[in-house]
Amino acid sequence: MASALINVPKKAKRGDVIEIKTLMSHIMETGYRHTAAGQVVPRDIITSFTCRFNGEEIFRADLFPAIAANPFVTFFTVATESGKFDFEWIGDNGFSETASAAISVE
Amino acid sequence: MRKSEGSTRRRFLGLAGSAAAIGAIPVVGLRPAAATQETMASAIRTVVGTATVQTGKVKLDIPPLVENGNTVPMTVSVTSPMTADDYVKSIHVFNEKNPQPNVGNFYLGPRAGRGQISTRIRLADSQKIIAIARLSDGSFWSVSAEVVVTLAACTEELI
Numbered sequence: 001m002a003s004a005l006i007n008v009p010k011k012a013k014r015g016d017v018i019e020i021k022t023l024m025s026h027i028m029e030t031g032y033r034h035t036a037a038g039q040v041v042p043r044d045i046i047t048s049f050t051c052r053f054n055g056e057e058i059f060r061a062d063l064f065p066a067i068a069a070n071p072f073v074t075f076f077t078v079a080t081e082s083g084k085f086d087f088e089w090i091g092d093n094g095f096s097e098t099a100s101a102a103i104s105v106e
Numbered sequence: 107m108r109k110s111e112g113s114t115r116r117r118f119l120g121l122a123g124s125a126a127a128i129g130a131i132p133v134v135g136l137r138p139a140a141a142t143q144e145t146m147a148s149a150i151r152t153v154v155g156t157a158t159v160q161t162g163k164v165k166l167d168i169p170p171l172v173e174n175g176n177t178v179p180m181t182v183s184v185t186s187p188m189t190a191d192d193y194v195k196s197i198h199v200f201n202e203k204n205p206q207p208n209v210g211n212f213y214l215g216p217r218a219g220r221g222q223i224s225t226r227i228r229l230a231d232s233q234k235i236i237a238i239a240r241l242s243d244g245s246f247w248s249v250s251a252e253v254v255v256t257l258a259a260c261t262e263e264l265i
Contacts, residue, residue, distance in 0.1 A: 030228070058218070059212070059214060061211065062208075062210060062212075064206055065205070066206060066209040066210070066228050067226070067228070068178070072225055073212075073223065075222070075223050076219045077218055
């Protein structure tokens, strides 16, 4: 159901600064909306996003209801060696998704 | 009789005054309908502590006029060499009038290469956005931007 879009260059030169773009499909329900009957729609958001490279954390974000639906986060990193990026999204109601992307550095 | 009334009033005002002073520190549990300058200030306090926040070094790219507050692209970039001993530790974004003062916290490291992040945010009203960067030397730098929103993100909308 949930799906991630990851954009990582497949190849890079050692020392290059590369941009990583991530998008996770998620409703990001704020918890501040009401139904027509006046009931609050319970909060359902992604609260945490982490990116690890070869097991080492390189980027982390705490997300709040003010992040738009389908959270899109981009950041940068230095290509040091070939390896694998692991992405993890954690949220309300036991939401947990992972994705990964490989890069070869020459 | 009059005198005792006067002293009660004085005492009440005194108490109210000190309560207001303490009130600047967050009253947790009381969820406000909208974040205010005070809640934003206290949210910033919890991040920066007692450190002073200086203006500069941070750039906040956000459209000044937004048609749809449901998804507003935002980029925060920090001027930093991003070396092992001089880098951006984290970037924090706050708003004034959404139901919550926090927008997001982003933690970077020396190997990020560039102190920059982008995301898409929601804005419930025309308001001020503040981005604060924490550098590795412990200093805080900030920038703010005013955004006018024509269609607010749905906080009150019936669905």
